[in-house]
Amino acid sequence: MxxxxxxxxxxxxxxxxxxxxxxxxxxxxxxxxxxxxxxxxxxxxxxxxxxxxxxxxxxxxxxxxxxxxxxxxxxxxxxxxxxxxxxxxxxxxxxxxxxxxxxVPGQSIAVDNKNFQAIVVNHTVPAVGYLVGSDQGSFAFTGDTAQNKEEFWDVINDCHDLKHLVIETSFVDADAEVALVSRHLNPATFVEEMAKYRNSARVWLTHMMPGFEEEITSQIRQHNSALDFSILKRGDRINI
The missing domain is CATH 3.60.15.10 (Ribonuclease Z/Hydroxyacylglutathione hydrolase-like)
Structure with a gap:
């Protein structure tokens, strides 16, 4: 694990x-x-x-x-x-x-040839995701989050060179109440979040409860079979 x-x-x-x-x-x-x-x-x-x-x-x-x-x-x-x-x-x-x-949210820090911009997200403690930009394209990571306000999605959707979005979905729908109080996503709320997504970048799921990966994936398909996403696994390499 x-x-x-x-x-x-x-x-x-x-x-x-x-x-x-x-x-x-x-x-x-x-x-x-x-x-x-x-x-x-x-x-x-x-x-x-x-x-x-x-x-x-x-x-x-x-x-x-x-x-x-x-x-x-x-x-x-x-x-x-x-x-x-x-x-x-x-x-x-x-x-x-x-x-x-x-x-602070909105701030960018340059490291070598990449810029790391903090984006505020909705979690039980103060939290941010990151938009990572380079000359070759951009990468976004939500970190731990529940459903976000439009301001978050405005940043993601306005990034015209975005290549990858990594977003969490932690719980199965049966644990929707746990997801709500701990401010995580479950398949139903993930699908609702994806309705706000206007970019064409590849979507990756992460932070799934161990042992529930197949059930989470299946429930997402049941909610919206047209959604295109991949599961981020240990050791995966992503080119920006």
């Missing part, structure tokens, strides 16, 4: 779920920048562990870009000296293993 982590050009991660564990130590050491969608454990669990493993091997801090609220949660509950060392001050405050960079 692996949780969310998307690797770009071997140097940038969106989220640090358990999928980071598939990387070698050398590959982890090469990562310079991380963009977090939100503070939930399945999206940040590998961050403290990776820093502990490769921090001493690196010659500069790992830059972690996230909402102010996400950073505050990590500082209060993870890097607090009790649960895990405060790597923003280790080995020294001047040369730490970790440096946080607060971001």
């Amino acid at each position: 692996r949780t969310t982590s998307l690797l770009f050009d071997d140097r940038v991660l969106i989220d640090m779920g358990t999928g980071v564990g598939d990387l070698s130590l050398g590959a982890m050491e090469a990562i310079d920048t991380v963009f977090l969608t939100h503070s939930h454990l399945d999206h940040i669990v590998a961050l403290p562990l990776m820093l502990d493993s490769v921090g001493p091997r690196r010659n500069k801090p790992l830059q972690v870009c996230a909402l102010k609220e996400t950073i505050e949660t990590l500082q209060a509950h993870i890097f607090n000296g009790s649960v895990w060392p405060d790597f923003t001050a280790i080995p020294t405050a001047e040369t730490p293993f970790l440096r946080f960079e607060p971001i």
Whole structure:
């Protein structure tokens, strides 16, 4: 079982779920920048562990870009000296293993030849998705989300070079109430969200509850057999 982590050009991660564990130590050491969608454990669990493993091997801090609220949660509950060392001050405050960079929705940060734009999404804690742009095209990732307002879809639909949209659908329809209170999508609400989608980019589903992938897929087909989508699997490579 692996949780969310998307690797770009071997140097940038969106989220640090358990999928980071598939990387070698050398590959982890090469990562310079991380963009977090939100503070939930399945999206940040590998961050403290990776820093502990490769921090001493690196010659500069790992830059972690996230909402102010996400950073505050990590500082209060993870890097607090009790649960895990405060790597923003280790080995020294001047040369730490970790440096946080607060971001706000709508902000873009350039890393090498790509721009990472934060887009606010609807979740139980402050959260963003990301629109990743390059000269070759763009890629969008919702992160964890329930149904979003038109402002979110305006950004996605106005991106004329979008090639891929990765969107979550966590629960089966029988668990629609759980999806509602935890602010995730289920097949019925995913199909409703797709009715707002006006782009032609390829759609990928992710963040499905383990063991329910086939049922979620089948229920989506029952709601709308014409929807074209793929399932994002561990180790998949997407070209932008």
